[in-house]
Amino acid sequence: GLLYVSSFIFGLASTVVALLGIAVLVTYSPQNGVILLVIAFLVSPLGLPMAAAWLVGKVQDLRFAIQDAVYG
Template sequence: MRLILKILVAPIIVVLTLFVWICSGLLYCSSFILGLAGTVLGILAVLVLLTGAVTNGIIVLVMAFLVSPFGIPMAAAWLIGKIQDLRYAIQDRVYG
């Protein structure tokens, strides 16, 4: 019975492993690009704040935070970590 379970779970572990690898690569590339965009938006937000449009400056600052490495990329990294935790939990439970 345990052998059948190991055989059935093996493809799920392989799929989760490949999914995490692909998502990690995409996250690495997108974090670099979004980091550059966050820098540009941050500079733009400071310029908008200096012109006196405080509301628009705050909106651009929030957008800069979301695309910075501490915003959306960090949430994606957390989600990838949870998927990897799920893979390890399944693997530990089935394979001992």
């Protein structure tokens, strides 16, 4: 349940920042708009949360490799 709620909140925040980024890109400054779009991607469930899940998987792989090396 907690994962679903956090994913929903991150998705909602990402949507708001992406819409703001598109508005800034079109009306004000292309550079600031692109920066906001990158931030929106990082906040989205496919950005930093996915990178964290990948990193946890790699740490678990390392743990299993060490465990196999020690216990055979």
